[in-house]
């Protein structure tokens with residue numbers, strides 16, 4: 458097993474200008490682990506309630522994801538998130554966050570998963586993220602994500618997480634909120650001073666910015682004609698990125714750039730349908746073809 462993903466498994470109620478879906482499978486760990494499963498061996502650590510449907514558990518298994526860490530909390534209900542997007546699909550408006558079983562999530566890593574080399578702490582309570590960090594033995598890299606909800610409600614724990622990870626992936630609004638800086642490069646410098654060696658800022662349809670103390674790298678997002686639901690774009694980016702990194706087993710600047718492009722590729726599929734409608738049924742050649750299209754999109758020679 459190469460990559461462990463800790464995060465939320467959710468039922469989402471989502472409205473976009475193109476439709477509405479009720480209680481569909483979502484959650485940060487769901488999108489992330491399915492995206493990563495196209496590249497490497499993945500295990501998931503998350504909690505669900507008694508209402509979690511058998512067919513939804515099967516989705517993880519169909520993708521070969523190790524679900525020994527997908528625990529059912531007796532008597533509880535699965536985390537539920539309700540969100541809405543206007544025509545600016547870059548910004549999700551949270552209408553409701555019912556933490557349910559996620560409120561009492563005390564992640565317990567099975568012994569067999571404690572030596573996993575790549576650890577991704579997807580968006581979940583920073584207290585749960587810390588608990589997992591403490592249970593892992595010498596991971597090669599720890600990366601994490603978070604969101605406005607936790608920046609507002611758990612800032613102190615989040616700062617502790619930042620001091621213990623190498624890589625942070627957040628979106629642009631969150632980078633500004635966390636750092637209290639409007640300019641993204643300044644925001645990145647400030648966040649890097651709190652611990653992470655690398656920051657990846659997700660900018661929705663504008664792409665991604667990677668900042669380290671001595672390098673900046675930027676890519677666009679893949680331009681699509683039809684986008685239905687951006688929910689999970691950040692998580693599927695993270696899954697493609699971490700999955701590719703784990704399989705290349707290198708943290709060189711070139712491998713990181715390559716992994717960022719794979720993150721973009723996976724996120725581009727995710728937004729083409731609700732839930733796992735598109736992301737869940739990819740073939741290797743779909744990924745390869747879009748990767749090549751992405752290369753052409755960003756290539757230029759000497760004039």
Ligand code: AMP
Pocket residue numbers: 465467468469483484485538554580581582604606607687688689690691692693
């Ligand atoms: P994103 O990739 O940022 O679009 O993430 C969307 C996913 O985040 C949705 O499927 C939600 O279920 C999940 N989510 C929303 N709020 C939270 C929260 N406070 N903690 C953990 N996961 C959340």
